[in-house]
Amino acid sequence: xxxxxxxxxxxxxxxxxxxxxxxxxxxxxxxxxxxxxxxxxxxxxxxxxxxxxxxxxxxxxxxxxxxxxxxxxxxxxxxxxxxxxxxxxxxxxxxxxxxxxxxxxxxxxxxx
Amino acid sequence: xxxxxxxxxxxxxxxxxxxxxxxxxxxxxxxxxxxxxxxxxxxxxxxxxxxxxxxxxxxxxxxxxxxxxxxxxxxxxxxxxxxxxxxxxxxxxxxxxxxxxxxxxxxxx
Numbered sequence: 001x002x003x004x005x006x007x008x009x010x011x012x013x014x015x016x017x018x019x020x021x022x023x024x025x026x027x028x029x030x031x032x033x034x035x036x037x038x039x040x041x042x043x044x045x046x047x048x049x050x051x052x053x054x055x056x057x058x059x060x061x062x063x064x065x066x067x068x069x070x071x072x073x074x075x076x077x078x079x080x081x082x083x084x085x086x087x088x089x090x091x092x093x094x095x096x097x098x099x100x101x102x103x104x105x106x107x108x109x110x111x112x
Numbered sequence: 113x114x115x116x117x118x119x120x121x122x123x124x125x126x127x128x129x130x131x132x133x134x135x136x137x138x139x140x141x142x143x144x145x146x147x148x149x150x151x152x153x154x155x156x157x158x159x160x161x162x163x164x165x166x167x168x169x170x171x172x173x174x175x176x177x178x179x180x181x182x183x184x185x186x187x188x189x190x191x192x193x194x195x196x197x198x199x200x201x202x203x204x205x206x207x208x209x210x211x212x213x214x215x216x217x218x219x220x221x
Contacts, residue, residue, distance in 0.1 A: 005154070042116070042210075056208060059208075084129045093155075100158050104155050105154055106154075
């Protein structure tokens with residue numbers, strides 16, 4: 001079966017610019033997660049979707065970050081405007097029953 | 113807020129050695145605990161998932177234990193191989209999902 005797809009794999013932008021990341025989960029997986037992993041740290045959950053509804057976005061900096069999963073399949077995470085501290089790997093994961101998660105390769109963002 | 117700690121942060125062992133990675137968490141009200149492997153430039157791969165009612169799970173050379181009351185989990189790797197070199201992360205699911213900071217393992221041939 002195809003895994004979780006993410007694009008782009010790498011992105012370099014200047015601070016105050018905008019950026020968007022895309023994730024396509026494993027077919028049939030109702031739950032989708034976005035994580036931020038800063039170098040040297042464990043991933044931090046930003047937002048969790050169940051189908052097209054938000055289950056948990058308590059750690060999403062809503063003043064600059066937004067995410068959507070309009071049709072309950074693929075998802076987009078946007079940062080506008082970006083700050084230097086947003087430099088990180090953004091990981092997308094999906095799960096069928098909410099337990100075992102399958103991760104994509106991630107998008108490495110560098111903000112200069 | 114749940115805090116998940118992994119010690120040591122880095123570990124180097126010779127090939128063939130058995131080793132233990134540690135994970136501790138502050139809030140014992142969890143549904144499950146997972147161990148993941150992360151290779152450089154790649155995503156995470158789930159290794160083992162232990163439900164809160166279970167004490168351990170085994171997969172091949174890997175054995176994970178869970179002691180919820182003391183807030184601890186261990187990942188035991190038997191007969192380590194150079195291919196085991198990676199960062200190992202534990203994660204707990206309670207009201208939210210929290211990862212530890214990881215242990216970077218190097219197995220020296």
